[in-house]
Amino acid sequence: MKEPSKPYLRDLSFRGFIEGLTYLDTNSKPLAHFFGGIPYALPPVGPFRWQKPRPLPACYRYGTRANPGRYTGNCSLCPQPTQENKLDDEFWDEDCLQCNIWVPTGDPPKGGWPVLFWIHGGFLQWGTARDEDLTAMLSETACKAIVVMPAYRLNVFGFLASSELYRSSSSEYSTNVGFWDQRMALEWTWQNINYFDGDASNITIAGYSAGSHSTFHQLAYDLGVPDSKAIIKRALMLSNGPGLQPKSLDEAQEQFNELLKELRIPLTTSVTEKLGRLRKLDPKTLLKATMRMDLHQFRAVTDGSFVRHDLLHEIDSGVFAQRMQRRGIKLLIGECRDEHSVYGTWRPPKNTFASLQTRLHADYPLSAVEVFLAHYCPDGKLPTNCRNWKDAFGRIYADLQVHHLERGMVNALVRHGAGALVYRYRIEWRAKCCDDWLPKEWGVTHGSDQRPIWLWGSGLALSGEEKDIIRHAFHENLARFVNGEELDWGTSHTLRIRTLKPDGSVKIEEDSRLEEGVKVWDLLKKVGATGHPTAAAKL
Secondary structure, three states, rough: OOEEEEEEEEEEEEEEEEEEEEOOOOOEEEEEEEEEEOOEEOOOOOHHHOOOOOOOOOOOEEOOOOOOEOOOOOEEOOOOOOOOOEEEEEEEEOOOOOOOOOOOOOOOOOOOOOEEEEEEEEOOOOOOEEEOOOOHHHHOOOOOOOEEEEEOOHHHHOOOOHHHHHOOOOOOOOHHHHHHHHHHHHHHHHHHHHHHHHEEEEHHHEEOOHHHHHHHHHHHHHHHOOHHHHOOOEEEOOOOOOOOOOEEHHHHHHHHHHHHHHHOOOOOHHHHHHHHHHHOOOHHHHHHHHHOOOOOOOOEEEEOOOOOOOHHHHHHOOHHHHHHHHHHOOEEEEOOOOOOHHHHHOOOOOOOOHHHHHHHHOOOOHHHHHHHHHHOOOOHHHOOOOOOHHHHHHEEEHHHHHHHHHHHHHHHHHHOOOHHHEEEEOOOOOOHHHHHHOOOOOOOOOOOOOOHHHHOOOOOOOOOOHHHHHHHHHHHHHHHHHHOOOOOOOOOOOOEEEEEOOOOOOEEOOOOOHHHHHHHHHHHHHHOOOOOHHHHHHH
């Protein structure tokens, strides 16, 4: 952070004392308080690699009054590739189950500050909360909330899956540990945020890209627990949707076997020895092996534990809507106009249909890949709106992660009576600062709104005119949303969209892509819910 600062001491009661920073303006006026790298679980290292996160013991103390725990730096960085698919291990640390916390200055409202639990994105393969600067948002806007930004395990460290490991009672292994990390951080927030003057009964979960996809899965999990353990009051899903029902454990075994082959671990080795050898490998060796694989994307699997077998059926049948209605959970969800420009850059296929199919299978169940490729590329032909197969990949990937399945989900919520809980948006405007890292020809692409709009610049330079546009279009309503207030959204029906137009104006529009989105959703329903033998019949 570039702003001047001074130490900020916080008493966490039985958890002890911590020291963070208060960031100041040039006149020494406080802008925001910050704590970086506060542990929310024990280190997932050594024999605990690929196990569920372990909660901090009851006796755990962050520090004393005389010697407070100093959290003035940042959360650790889970080992990961860069956005350019390279390996830079300068800040890597598997001991990454920590969070950064931003707190408004001044006296909190009665009951405490609302809480925004923000999950970073990065395709679940990379990403961090380390780079955000919320001093401007907390000091210049009406969005006064405590923002908790957790780090969590990514890629092979967070989402290694194997049916043989899962079924081995002696393996001490769990699936979807990246999602379990997020849940642990959310529970830690619920249990401890009052020590930061936060309101534990007013938590909004939010995320961008894979953080939005994670938000969906955290919401789905929370809707499945008893009311006494429910945490989430509302959800903010930015530029990502529910995605497909994740691969089954049996299909994930194919990826696991490919990893073993790349690491020259014999498939005939016992399950216990396979896991032991994998745990002894250094992070760079593991990641290098994944980068050589065809099935290189490590994502969630349908395990019947964190991810239920019939999860998408719950959405389509109305179960999801009924649970949201019963708890009054509101959802703000939307997209950018040109999501595909960035999506097409992440490990793109070679310029062939076969390569496209292999690349998509790295993310999705093969049965689903075959269904949507038959829709997009009948007879293996390049779609007419695509320049080449890389362009086709970006557009299909963006449709599946954002445009179409988001619409399928929203349409199902509306069909089952939960439309009043949903607010939709679309962004067609781009801030000037985006030109520093996104080519102009990419348009209003994935990520062009995350920091400039939703995080009020997050350290980027916004002009006064741009701030007026952002405030009017979304930020005033964002403040109302996290406070649990009614929004001035302007739509007369949930299937209409609040759109920020290229000239900075706001218009309420019909959804021109709704019909196509629902069509793709319905096609994918025919595949059945992965891992559940009766799901196809239900759908």
